[in-house]
Amino acid sequence: MALEYLEQEPWRFLISSATVIFLVLNIAAVLTLAERKVSAYIQLRYGPNRVGPRGLLQPAADVIKLFLKENVSPGRADRWVFLAAPIAMFLPAAAVWLVIPFGPGMVVADLNVGLVYFFAITSIGALGVIMAGYGSRSNFSLLGALRGAGQMISYEVPLILSLLGVAMLTGSLSMVDIVEYQAGGFWNWIIWPQLPMFLAFFISGLAEVKRIPFDLPEGESEIVGGFMIEYSGMTWALIQAAEFASMAVMSAVAATLFLGGWQPPLPFLDLGVFNWVWLGIKTTLLIFVFQWIRWTLPRLRMDQLMDLGWKVLVPVTILWLFVTAGAMLVV
């Protein structure tokens, strides 16, 4: 075939990463609509229903509006840091997708340390929050950034600890190997032996992407938006896209590591190349749980947040690590 050179290395990587970035931007746009629709149905409303059939074209309208808006930055702002911060927030959220296998053989980079890559890239996200808070030169922003950095550093610990069980069970840090390990039906998924770890991962994932009930860095009612208070137009849109993209990436990673990734729930449902549908369904369900929690629970206080992280999640994950190790020795 004439297009065979596209499967060679530099081109394959460039094309697939461009595809992934395109996918992430679209996910972020669709999730803005999903967020409003889910909130509306939970509160017995209709939500946006004017643009297009049942409001389906609302994301397009939002994007056009945000493009046309003026980009205002405060006069005293640190201009370069202020403008670079949304990019520093968005790029990590997009980059994690590079190691997630979408289907058999459908992965941009099959790293042997994919799990460590996920931690490493997630930890850069705190940098973007600090840049936004400092660059805006506003007290609310700085407060939000300090809260955000503290929260993200604290919850990094249970996030990493909760995935050690997966690495021990599968004996590999590669996302591809972890998905292969869970083949054969839903009873082989890692969520069953690692249920406490899954819950700990999900809770620390919530905190890591700064969603309610862990949205102290934004805290509309106390610090009116926190680190994103001074942003407008496209820069604000990029921050929002980063938040939604990181929510989607947390769900996708949870689905890959604990729920079998693209493996079908029952063996006869194997769709071959179209197995990415299963990953999509699992990710969508987890994203829905994120939104469900958002519109159900109130925000935690700062001390409750730290207590939950250090006094509940870390001991639970360490305990289950020992249980896993003991079970592996016995079995």
Added chain:
Amino acid sequence: MTVAFAFLTGMTLVSALGVVLSRNVVHSALFMSGAFLGVAGFFVMLNAPALAMFQVLIYVGAVTVVILFGIMFTQRPQVRRFRTIINRQIWPGFFAAAGVGAFLCYILVGESWEGARPGNGARSVAVLGRSLLGVDEGVEIFSLLFEAASVLLLVALVAAIVISRRKDEEAGREEPGR
């Protein structure tokens, strides 16, 4: 490959210069993260993705963030004049840097690198961990160093908790409700 190398080199060097020459401490810290990312890119080019990931995780994700976190609590991280950066320690600093550089060059050139092969590292966690600690090769010093570092970190952790703990009477005064 050459393009990537040139890009990474430029990124690392420009960021490193930015760290030293920037008038704003926050900018210096941000430039430092750029330099660390460039070094991580070099590790990827040298077929050592595990090293690159740890570089990003520890240096960009933890060290820089903690440094920035500390700077945020200071009042004015801005230096008025450029002269203040090039302070009177410029010559000792220059000699120290040149000395370390010369020493590293001497060691790296003198060392025999025949045993070293490029490779992505083991796929299995157990093998990767053993080779990281140097247990497999008969060089067990790495595991000893690892233990020493972990004891040091534990001491630092306990010390931080002891220092930041409030005295009982102090706590009682601030929270009369309890």
